[in-house]
Amino acid sequence: MLGSLYRAQWLMLVCLFAAAHAFDLASSGYASLTHYDLPSNYVASCGCVGRSTFYPTAALNRYAYGSNTSFGPSCGSCFELRLVSTPLALPPPTPGTNEPWGDGIYYTPQQVSSGSTPNLVVKIIDLCPGVGGPWCNATRLENGTVQGNSLGFDVHFDLAWPAKGISKGFFPGDHDYGAWNVTYDAVSCERWAGWKDKAALGSDWDQQSSACCPNNPVPSGQDQTCPPYYDTLAPTRAVPPNTSNVLSKGKSNAATSMLTSNVRIYLATAIALLSAALLCVSAATFTFV
Ligand SMILES: *[C@@H]1O[C@H](CO)[C@@H](O)[C@H](O)[C@H]1NC(C)=O
Ligand SMILES: *[C@@H]1O[C@H](CO)[C@@H](O)[C@H](O)[C@H]1NC(C)=O
Ligand SMILES: *[C@@H]1O[C@H](CO)[C@@H](O)[C@H](O)[C@H]1NC(C)=O
Ligand SMILES: *[C@@H]1O[C@H](CO)[C@@H](O)[C@H](O)[C@H]1NC(C)=O
Ligand SMILES: *[C@@H]1O[C@H](CO)[C@@H](O)[C@H](O)[C@H]1NC(C)=O
DSSP states (O other): OHHHHHHHHHHHHHHHHHHHTSSOOOSEEEEEEEEEOOOTTOOOTTOBOGGGGGSOEEEEEHHHHTOSSSOOTTTTOEEEEEEEEOTTSOOOOOTTSOOOOOOOOBOOHHHHHHTOSOEEEEEEEEEEOOSSOSSSOOEEOTTSOEEOOTTSOSOEEEEEOSBTTBOTTOSOSSSOOSOEEEEEEEEOGGGSTTTTOGGGSSEEGGGGGGOOOOSSOOTTSOOOSSOOGGGGSSSSOOOOOOOEEGGGTTOOOHHHHHHHHHHHHHHHHHHHHHHHHHHHHHHHHHHHO
């Protein structure tokens, strides 16, 4: 009896822990960075206005993003990213040594912090899903341990690049290194290049409450302005703030129709998540009895 009581408490703790840590992002640290194609003017997962893509934007891995689908707590947040190194390529060998050949780029901490190496401020407008890896699959295991991506990072940024607002030569080197080790710091979106363009802020009018793209979330990495999308479908529903940008009213875009057709998938996911939560609770109750 005592044993099963402990087991029930343990199970409940695990369930609570998993729930409480669905969203977990430190305000600064090291992360991996890749890049992906996001069409210009596209309304991505957060529902941010298409015009946001005229400036530097990125997707975050779902663990740091805080939701499996649609919008989540990281939406709209701004981060300064600074390139550090190319972990998939070794550094050039020191002359006169037998070190293995490499053409990787490795900046010193002094170079990185001086601001002289490539850096930019991005706004998070998209979710990088990726259950299978290698980049966006970091997750918290049932025992509470966080397991990172293929380079061991919990946080992964996928930069929308090439993009209007980022130089073609942003990445140094004569070839694509694929993945970079970067430092990230949560910053005020007043430092984002799109800040002065009112038409690049907020969410697309057509998306209404299925979007959440605050103009300037608190730069803590833990801003809770946007609930995870699936919480808005839960019985005790969370209500996202109305972030509609009136300037985007009536502008149709590719993502709007996609979002509508995706609602069914979102609903299915939400129901699956809810069932998992119920299962968790009933498992705990059952063990208790
Ligand atoms: C997202 O889905 C995966 C399984 O597909 C699950 O392990 C994880 O807990 C979910 N994440 C959140 C934040 O609900
Ligand atoms: C990223 O760079 C930091 C600073 O040089 C280093 O401590 C860390 O090990 C690197 N991580 C990877 C996976 O390359
Ligand atoms: C993510 O995928 C990579 C390989 O692609 C793997 O090394 C890593 O362990 C995976 N992480 C998780 C949490 O599944
Ligand atoms: C959690 O589980 C993983 C994978 O099974 C294991 O590698 C890790 O050591 C465990 N951590 C703790 C604290 O038990
Ligand atoms: C959002 O705010 C606008 C006014 O800015 C209003 O017209 C619209 O109905 C609101 N949408 C929702 C879903 O409340």
